[in-house]
Amino acid sequence: MNKKIEATLQSLDGMQRASASPYLLTRLQARLQTKEPDIFWVKAGRFLNRPVVAICAMFILILINFAIIVKSDVAVPDNKSITTATNYGNDLLSTNILSNYDLESTQP
Amino acid sequence: MENNNVIPSYREMVAGLQDMVYNTALSIVQNVEDAEDITQDVFIKLYEELDRFRGEAKLSTWVYRITINKALDAERKRKAKKRGGFLNRVWGTDEEQEPAHFNHPGIELDKKEDAAVLFAALSKLPNNQRIAFLLHKAEGLGYAEIAEIMKISVAAAESLQARAKTNLRKELKDYYQKHFK
Numbered sequence: 001m002n003k004k005i006e007a008t009l010q011s012l013d014g015m016q017r018a019s020a021s022p023y024l025l026t027r028l029q030a031r032l033q034t035k036e037p038d039i040f041w042v043k044a045g046r047f048l049n050r051p052v053v054a055i056c057a058m059f060i061l062i063l064i065n066f067a068i069i070v071k072s073d074v075a076v077p078d079n080k081s082i083t084t085a086t087n088y089g090n091d092l093l094s095t096n097i098l099s100n101y102d103l104e105s106t107q108p
Numbered sequence: 109m110e111n112n113n114v115i116p117s118y119r120e121m122v123a124g125l126q127d128m129v130y131n132t133a134l135s136i137v138q139n140v141e142d143a144e145d146i147t148q149d150v151f152i153k154l155y156e157e158l159d160r161f162r163g164e165a166k167l168s169t170w171v172y173r174i175t176i177n178k179a180l181d182a183e184r185k186r187k188a189k190k191r192g193g194f195l196n197r198v199w200g201t202d203e204e205q206e207p208a209h210f211n212h213p214g215i216e217l218d219k220k221e222d223a224a225v226l227f228a229a230l231s232k233l234p235n236n237q238r239i240a241f242l243l244h245k246a247e248g249l250g251y252a253e254i255a256e257i258m259k260i261s262v263a264a265a266e267s268l269q270a271r272a273k274t275n276l277r278k279e280l281k282d283y284y285q286k287h288f289k
Contacts, residue, residue, distance in 0.1 A: 016214035
């Protein structure tokens with residue numbers, strides 16, 4: 001067993017280098033010619049085009065929408081708007097604007 | 109390529125380093141197609157970043173580093189793809205599988221079988237031990253060069269080599285006990 005293990009360990013001794021494809025340079029030239037320039041917007045576009053990014057963005061938008069809907073359903077009536085409406089009524093009463101009642105009045 | 113004046117030196121560089129890059133990548137990833145892709149990626153990176161090469165280290169050292177990083181990245185992606193099989197996890201079929209036997213084209217015919225077993229055992233080693241072992245065996249580098257490529261001390265390179273051998277012996281013992289009872 002030990003002999004076999006040692007023989008296996010030494011099996012890489014004297015190994016030759018594997019040779020790369022003879023067409024490597026041609027392929028490299030083709031790749032370099034078709035390579036897109038490394039501009040920020042090109043990179044950003046490529047990043048945003050990824051399905052994972054698009055799906056994540058859509059999921060975040062849905063979450064935000066859902067959160068807004070839930071929040072607006074639970075919201076307590078706004079006291080400020082009620083106060084404003086009351087004030088507006090009071091303002092009308094305090095002015096001398098003729099109301100229907102005034103027109104129908106027979107009193108001078 | 110619009111820079112015609114760059115092509116001759118780049119051409120020479122590709123011709124001089126292509127087998128070194130391919131052999132290193134092939135020894136690490138143990139797959140011909142992946143090794144070819146990695147070789148192309150390495151030379152594309154070299155073309156783009158040759159201006160940044162400061163000459164502090166030898167060109168070959170720099171190229172070895174790029175090759176090793178690219179090969180380990182490719183291997184990581186391949187493993188992640190395999191692991192990512194959702195159904196495998198759900199149905200529990202993701203049991204530890206023995207790696208497919210790889211035949212390196214540079215191995216002598218009578219050693220091919222043993223070498224295939226050794227490559228399978230190598231794929232189970234930690235990356236730094238595996239790289240140190242392969243640079244020594246597949247590329248025939250000395251400890252000083254390995255240390256420079258891996259940015260460690262010579263003593264650390266020797267230690268990695270020794271640990272790699274110890275772990276390989278254990279792996280091989282397990283393998284032979286399992287397959288030749």
